[in-house]
Amino acid sequence: MFTNRDDRMSNSLFTNNDGSSHSSSSTQDPQMESFPLSRNMYRNCFKTMGANKAAELLRYGKSKPDCISLAQGEGTLPTPDFICGATNKALSEGKTFYSFGAGLPELRQEIATYYSRIYNVQIPTNRITVTSSGTNAVHYALLSILEEGDEVVAVTPIWKNLIGITELAGGHIVEFPMMQGERGWTLDLDQLFASCSSSTKALLIVTPNNPTGWTMSAQDIKRVTEFARERGIWIIADEVYGRCVHNDVRAPSFLDYSGDDDRLYVINSFSKSWAMTGWRLGWLIGPADAEDKIRDLILYENMGPPTFNQYGGIEALRHGEDFIKSQKEMWVQNLDQVMAHMDRLSGLKMVRPDSAFYAFFKVEGCKNSYDLTKQLIDEVGLSLSPGAAFGNGFQDYLRMCFAVCPDTLAESLDRLEKFIKKA
Numbered sequence: 358m359f360t361n362r363d364d365r366m367s368n369s370l371f372t373n374n375d376g377s378s379h380s381s382s383s384t385q386d387p388q389m390e391s392f393p394l395s396r397n398m399y400r401n402c403f404k405t406m407g408a409n410k411a412a413e414l415l416r417y418g419k420s421k422p423d424c425i426s427l428a429q430g431e432g433t434l435p436t437p438d439f440i441c442g443a444t445n446k447a448l449s450e451g452k453t454f455y456s457f458g459a460g461l462p463e464l465r466q467e468i469a470t471y472y473s474r475i476y477n478v479q480i481p482t483n484r485i486t487v488t489s490s491g492t493n494a495v496h497y498a499l500l501s502i503l504e505e506g507d508e509v510v511a512v513t514p515i516w517k518n519l520i521g522i523t524e525l526a527g528g529h530i531v532e533f534p535m536m537q538g539e540r541g542w543t544l545d546l547d548q549l550f551a552s553c554s555s556s557t558k559a560l561l562i563v564t565p566n567n568p569t570g571w572t573m574s575a576q577d578i579k580r581v582t583e584f585a586r587e588r589g590i591w592i593i594a595d596e597v598y599g600r601c602v603h604n605d606v607r608a609p610s611f612l613d614y615s616g617d618d619d620r621l622y623v624i625n626s627f628s629k630s631w632a633m634t635g636w637r638l639g640w641l642i643g644p645a646d647a648e649d650k651i652r653d654l655i656l657y658e659n660m661g662p663p664t665f666n667q668y669g670g671i672e673a674l675r676h677g678e679d680f681i682k683s684q685k686e687m688w689v690q691n692l693d694q695v696m697a698h699m700d701r702l703s704g705l706k707m708v709r710p711d712s713a714f715y716a717f718f719k720v721e722g723c724k725n726s727y728d729l730t731k732q733l734i735d736e737v738g739l740s741l742s743p744g745a746a747f748g749n750g751f752q753d754y755l756r757m758c759f760a761v762c763p764d765t766l767a768e769s770l771d772r773l774e775k776f777i778k779k780a
């Protein structure tokens with residue numbers, strides 16, 4: 358259905374971080390030859406990480422005035438008033454000073470209370486660190502364990518940034534893909550375990566998953582935990598969509614099967630469930646003996662998240678359940694709308710996810726999801742995420758975030774339909 362219709366992807370859109378084009382080898386200044394140290398000014402990892410083409414396309418889409426962007430993982434609802442109110446109050450009371458590096462003790466306690474109430478697990482506060490976003494929590498987790506060249510086996514498709522963060526921390530990513538079947542995405546655990554070698558330091562798993570909405574079962578979480586424990590491998594579990602399960606209160610968690618000393622980091626965030634993407638607030642749960650390592654990292658990183666934002670976080674955890682419920686209702690209604698379109702449009706294949714708020718669908722005949730993403734922006738003013746950004750083997754997929762108001766979604770689906778029918 359979709360071939361490379363033409364080669365309209367402008368070279369200037371896809372350049373390396375240093376401004377050079379991908380195909381051109383770096384030009385060498387002969388004068389530099391006598392100063393070998395000056396030649397390689399930036400860290401090598403910037404080369405291996407490569408340019409983030411998806412991020413470039415996102416910026417490109419946002420630069421077009423009438424383009425609808427459903428390429429980012431956030432909805433159109435602003436943070437609810439009761440959360441903003443707590444932060445406004447903190448600001449007006451002068452809570453503008455440095456906080457404790459690992460977070461306000463009240464917030465760490467509130468996170469522990471939240472886990473006890475919603476997850477029925479008891480986490481001591483010394484295992485909890487408040488971070489400046491889920492992204493920041495992943496950084497700390499990986500920086501505390503990776504030596505240069507350590508292998509990290511990542512279940513894909515996966516949010517692109519997690520691969521970049523691993524590489525930035527010196528790790529080497531080994532991708533292990535899930536499969537899309539008729540009834541949903543599946544992960545072959547035996548094969549996953551077989552792909553771990555003696556150099557594997559960590560398993561990186563996002564559950565519920567961005568982009569597929571797949572959720573690891575409790576049984577599989579238990580098996581992975583036992584395997585990792587036996588092999589001395591770390592588990593980095595990104596559970597930022599843990600409350601975004603459509604038909605349940607929460608997804609199974611790695612915390613359900615771990616003890617205080619297991620090599621487990623769980624990443625979480627206020628961004629998704631409480632509509633707080635711009636706050637940059639999250640948390641990290643690690644083993645008991647990680648506390649001082651994380652504390653050191655924070656000390657030399659950013660000295661902890663903004664103090665006043667943390668008061669908003671406390672309020673979100675204390676009184677956010679009704680809001681989460683209303684978000685879920687909206688996601689499910691939106692998903693019904695998406696599925697109705699997908700079923701009608703030949704050439705698109707998607708299985709209904711039971712978590713998160715992404716439609717990750719296969720486009721028959723698509724050879725290059727970056728090109729296709731750009732064509733969508735240029736031809737119908739719709740910006741989605743290219744599947745290739747989520748790992749090898751997903752070149753014929755696109756991701757659409759449907760956590761938006763119904764009108765925006767309806768208009769986006771119409772634009773997608775127009776594009777597909779024209780192709």
Ligand SMILES: Cc1ncc(COP(=O)(O)O)c(C=O)c1O
Binds near residue numbers: 628
């Ligand atoms: C799997 C996953 N982890 C982490 C994040 C980042 O969360 P935060 O906004 O807290 O950095 C995202 C954002 O899209 C995500 O999809």
